[in-house]
Amino acid sequence: MFHVALIKVPVTDIAAAAEFYGALLDMEPTVEAPEFGWCHFEAEALTLALYVPGKGGGSRAPGGSLDFQLTHEDLDACLARIAPRAADAAIHDNDDGSRSLEMTDPDGNEVKIIGMAKAG
Numbered sequence: 001m002f003h004v005a006l007i008k009v010p011v012t013d014i015a016a017a018a019e020f021y022g023a024l025l026d027m028e029p030t031v032e033a034p035e036f037g038w039c040h041f042e043a044e045a046l047t048l049a050l051y052v053p054g055k056g057g058g059s060r061a062p063g064g065s066l067d068f069q070l071t072h073e074d075l076d077a078c079l080a081r082i083a084p085r086a087a088d089a090a091i092h093d094n095d096d097g098s099r100s101l102e103m104t105d106p107d108g109n110e111v112k113i114i115g116m117a118k119a120g
Contacts, residue, residue, distance in 0.1 A: 006040065006047035010062040011107045014039050017050045020105050024082045063108035071116045075101045078113060091115075 011017035018029050018039045030042045037052025051057025072078055075091050078101050082089050089103035099115035 004046065006049050007068050008049045008051055008058055008060075009066060009105070009109055010053050010058060010060045011050050011105070011109070012052065012062055013106065014050060014052055016106050020082075020085050021048065021050060023085055024078065024111070026077075026081055065110045066112075069100075069112045069114055071114045072101075073116050075099055075113060075115045 009017070009021075014032075014034050014037055018032065021041060022028060025041055025043055025048070027041055027043065029039045032039045036057070037055030038049065038057050039051075040047050040049035049057065053059050053061065079089055079091055082101075082103060086103040086105070089101065092100050092102055094100055101113040101115070103111050105111055
């Protein structure tokens with residue numbers, strides 16, 4: 001059986017990206033190695049890693065659509081945390097009846113979080 005080990009996001013400034021994603025995820029990084037252009041967050045069963053291309057983490061250029069989407073049960077809380085750092089952050093009502101929070105990070109990576117039903 002396979003599981004996703006980590007998801008990587010290319011960035012140009014590891015400190016600025018760590019601040020942005022820390023606010024979005026409402027957590028502190030679990031690993032920071034700025035000398036290697038690397039930082040990551042442990043979010044339950046998912047590790048979200050930030051890396052500066054060319055420093056060993058990968059070579060994808062920052063910017064554009066990311067090849068993954070996150071989910072969260074409280075998009076409004078996520079929006080409140082990230083709005084001061086992402087002027088384009090907005091919640092969308094999608095044609096399929098779902099809601100999503102969409103924004104760009106400081107490097108122009110397009111981040112999308114799909115709303116999920118609250119556990120109850």
